[in-house]
Amino acid sequence: xxxxxxMTRGIGLVTLLTAGLVVTPTVASATSPVVGHVYVxxxxxxxxxxxxxxxxADGSLTPLAGSPFSAGGAGTGIAIGSQGAxxxxxxxxxxxxxxAGSNEISVLAVASDGSLSPAPGSPVSSGGIEPVxxxxxxxxxxxxxxxxxxxxxxxxxxxMADDGQLTPLSDSTVSLPPSAKPGDIxxxxxxKNLIGxxxxxxxxxxFLIDSFLVGSDGRLTPAAGxxxxxxxxxxxxxxxxxxxPRHLYVSNAHGGGNNGSVSAFxxxxxxxxxxxxxxxxxxxxxxxxxxxxxxxxxxxxxxNTGSTxxxxxxxxxxxxxxxxxxxxxxxGTGIRPFDARLDVGGDYLYVxxxxxxxxxxxxVSGGSLTELTTSPTDLPTGATPFGIVIVAS
Numbered sequence: 113x114x115x116x117x118x119m120t121r122g123i124g125l126v127t128l129l130t131a132g133l134v135v136t137p138t139v140a141s142a143t144s145p146v147v148g149h150v151y152v153x154x155x156x157x158x159x160x161x162x163x164x165x166x167x168x169a170d171g172s173l174t175p176l177a178g179s180p181f182s183a184g185g186a187g188t189g190i191a192i193g194s195q196g197a198x199x200x201x202x203x204x205x206x207x208x209x210x211x212a213g214s215n216e217i218s219v220l221a222v223a224s225d226g227s228l229s230p231a232p233g234s235p236v237s238s239g240g241i242e243p244v245x246x247x248x249x250x251x252x253x254x255x256x257x258x259x260x261x262x263x264x265x266x267x268x269x270x271x272m273a274d275d276g277q278l279t280p281l282s283d284s285t286v287s288l289p290p291s292a293k294p295g296d297i298x299x300x301x302x303x304k305n306l307i308g309x310x311x312x313x314x315x316x317x318x319f320l321i322d323s324f325l326v327g328s329d330g331r332l333t334p335a336a337g338x339x340x341x342x343x344x345x346x347x348x349x350x351x352x353x354x355x356x357p358r359h360l361y362v363s364n365a366h367g368g369g370n371n372g373s374v375s376a377f378x379x380x381x382x383x384x385x386x387x388x389x390x391x392x393x394x395x396x397x398x399x400x401x402x403x404x405x406x407x408x409x410x411x412x413x414x415x416n417t418g419s420t421x422x423x424x425x426x427x428x429x430x431x432x433x434x435x436x437x438x439x440x441x442x443x444g445t446g447i448r449p450f451d452a453r454l455d456v457g458g459d460y461l462y463v464x465x466x467x468x469x470x471x472x473x474x475x476v477s478g479g480s481l482t483e484l485t486t487s488p489t490d491l492p493t494g495a496t497p498f499g500i501v502i503v504a505s
Contacts, residue, residue, distance in 0.1 A: 144172060145168065146166045146168055146169075147455075147456075147457070147504070148166075148167035148504050149166060149167060149226035149502070149505060150165040150167050150173055150471065151163065151164050151165075151198060151500065152198065152497050152500050153183075153197045153198040153209050153210060153497060153498055153500075154180055154187065154492055154495035155187035155188055155190075155197075155213075155496045155498055156187045156189060156494045156496070157187055157188065157213065157496075158186055158189075158213075159182055159183075159187075160182075160186050160187035160209070161181060161182055161492060162179075162183050162198075162209055162228055163179055163180045163491045163495060163497070164176035164178075164180070164226055165179070165471070165489065166226065167460075167505075170484075171459070171473050171475060171484045172473070172484065172489075173462075173471060173473065173486070173489040176225075177225070179492065180495075181228040181229075182230075183211055183218040183220065183235070184211070184216070184218040184220075184234050185209075185213070185214040185218050185235040186211055186213035187496070188212045188213040188496070189213070189494070189496055190496055191448070191450075191497075192212055192242075192496075192498050193295065193348075193401065193450065193466075193498070194245050194258075194294075194295045194498060195295060195296040195348070195401075195402050196247065196451070196499065197210040197243075197244060197451070197498045198498075198500060198501050199246045199248050199501060200222075200248075200501040200503055201272075202248075204503040204504060205221065206219055206220065206221055206231060206272075207228060207503075208220075208246050208248060208253065209246075210243040210244055210245065210246060210255070210499065211238075215240065215242060216237060216243070217234075217236055217237075217243060217255055217278065218235040219233075219234040219236075219277070220276075221276055222503060226503075226505065232275050232276065232277040233277040234276070234277070234278070236270070236278045236280070237280075238255050238268065239266060239268030239270075239285055240257025240258075240265065241257055241258065241259050241264025242258040242259065242260065243257050244256055244257070245294065245298075246297070247298045247299050248299070249326075250303060251271055252271065252281075252299075252303065252326070253270040254267055254284075254297055255267070255268050255270070256294040256295075257294070258293065259288070259290060259292070259293075261290055263290070265287070265288040265292050265293075266287055266288060267286040267308055267322075268284060268286075269285070269330055269332070271330065281331070284330065286322075286324075289318075292310040292320070293310065293311045293312055294309060294311070295311040295347075298350060299352075300352040301352060301354060302357050305323065305352075305379055306323075306332060307321065307322065307350060307352075307360060308321075308324075309321060309348065309362060310347070311346055311365070311366075312346065316345065319341065319342040319344070319345055319346065320340065320347070321340045321347060321362060322334070322338055322339045322340075323338045323379065323384070324338070325382065325383045335382055335383035335384045337385075338384075342362065342364065343364065343373075343375040343391060343392045344364035344366075344367050344392050345364060345367050346364060346365040346366025347362045347365075347375070348362070348364070348400075348401045348402075349362070349363045349365075349400075349401050349403040349414075350362045350403060351404060351405050351412070353405060353409045354407055354408075354409050356409060356431065357379075358378055358380070359376065359378060360377045360379050361375065361377075361405070361433075362374070363400040363402070363403050363414050364392055365417070368398070369398050369418070370396050370397065370398055372397045372399060372414070372416055372423075373393055374393050374395065374403065374423075374433060375391045375392040375393075376388040376392075376393065376431050376433055377391070388432050389430070389432060390432050390433075393433040393434075394435070395414060395423040395438060396435075397414075397418070398416060398418030398419040399417045400414040400415065400416045400423060401414075401417045402414070402415040402417075402451050403415075404454055405427070406458055406479075407454065408458070409427060410427055411479040412424070412425040412433060413425075413452065413461060413479075415449050415452050415463060416438065416449075420440065420441050420443075420444070420445050420447055420448075422439045422441075422452070422461075422481055423435065423437075423438045424479040424480065424481065425479070437479075439481040441463075441472060441483065442483050442487070443465070443470075443488060446467065446468075447465050448465060448468075450463070450465065450497070451463070451464045451499050451500050452464070452500070453500045454502070456502060456503070458476060459475065460473055461474045462474075462500060462502065463500075464497045465497075466497055466498065468488070469490070469491040469495045470488035471487075471489045472484075472487045472488040472489075473486070473487045
């Protein structure tokens with residue numbers, strides 16, 4: 113059973129656009145300069161594509177010339193719920209995309225005008241079945257493979273060359289049980305800790321967080337006690353604080369209506385997880401799935417897919433969270449907001465929507481969000497998107 117199917121049944125999400133819902137985006141300002149480029153993994157059936165956009169200083173988006181760009185592998189054409197299906201290297205030179213339909217990972221070079229072209233050797237096998245999330249730190253890459261319900265669920269490592277070429281890292285694959293249903297994989301800021309989120313099934317014993325020490329050779333050693341039990345049903349999206357690599361935050365998506373929460377953990381030098389006092393922190397919303405943190409480490413945003421809102425939390429000095437408010441989408445309730453990313457300056461938050469195949473933008477002021485009047489922006493025809501990244505122009 114696909115991850116999205118399980119998530120939908122578990123929280124009763126609307127899977128199709130509500131009949132009669134019409135959203136008419138405003139045309140972007142032609143005078144606003146380009147400050148960055150936004151990319152979305154379209155997960156298109158057959159040949160997968162990456163939708164590319166110029167990001168303007170006013171937050172509006174316009175399609176890049178040549179977009180959508182061929183990823184090289186294949187998409188599924190079916191919406192997939194996971195965080196991190198698209199990643200960018202820290203220097204902004206390469207975009208890495210999950211090709212879930214062909215069990216591959218594509219690497220695309222970013223040109224000065226924002227256009228994308230395949231890196232040498234791309235795409236490569238993901239080392240499992242249905243890749244759904246990617247983690248990258250310097251020249252080390254790990255992929256989380258969902259599996260087919262009986263086999264192929266893994267975390268697998270690769271080395272990345274200066275030209276973007278990926279080479280499988282021998283003896284790096286960690287096999288997962290069929291019940292794992294991984295939804296996210298990520299490094300902390302130092303690259304010495306790798307976290308994998310097992311969304312699990314309806315069995316509480318399957319709600320788990322894998323924590324690994326990353327060796328100098330790139331291979332993984334499980335922390336003592338790993339996998340660690342999640343604090344609530346359906347751990348899902350996750351993020352390390354960008355200013356404190358020992359603070360980890362994980363959304364809990366399957367708690368039911370108006371019972372969503374975000375957990376906060378401290379991670380010691382041996383990669384062992386410990387709950388921060390007061391965790392988990394409720395937001396009164398349904399299905400908080402995707403997590404993003406402001407670049408200054410002061411605010412956390414959780415995308416509530418079930419209640420179609422974004423919750424804002426203040427991050428306190430000890431790593432605990434203080435709930436602030438939840439911001440609705442102007443598109444209404446017949447949508448399915450997914451992965452979210454802040455732009456390079458931290459001024460705008462962009463959210464992929466899998467039901468209406470659009471990207472919604474919000475202006476950010478501290479922990480407050482205001483949807484842009486130019487939002488939402490259409491994705492390419494046939495997109496069933498997951499994953500979004502942003503690079504500076």
